[in-house]
Amino acid sequence: MALLVLDNLFSDRGSKYAAAGGPAASRGEAKALVKELKRRKAFAKATHNTWAALLPEGPVKDDDGESGAGMVILRMLEREELQNHVVIVTRWFGGKHLGGDRFRHVQAAVRAYLDEIR
Incomplete structure (x- = not known):
């Protein structure tokens, strides 16, 4: 399984973001990629490793x-119609709550990842 990692994409008020992902044809394969990412010490220590995938068995997600x-x-x-691929957004909490900005940052991280693979 090929795992692409885009580390240190950006930070806001101390929180740092990264995006990763790779091909996954099942929930098991998606979870295996998340597990592979968490083998990296920094990602294992992250506050959140949130992920989602559109799979033949249906959409799956984990907010972590x-x-x-x-x-x-x-x-x-779904908008990109990217099937059989898991995308993981990692956040290291910086001590300040970001409110709704955190969703914009998740979107920006996913966009950076999608731009990289297209």
């Missing part, structure tokens, strides 16, 4: 404590 973020990723994948 970042409520609503998985749905943001899923909607973007």
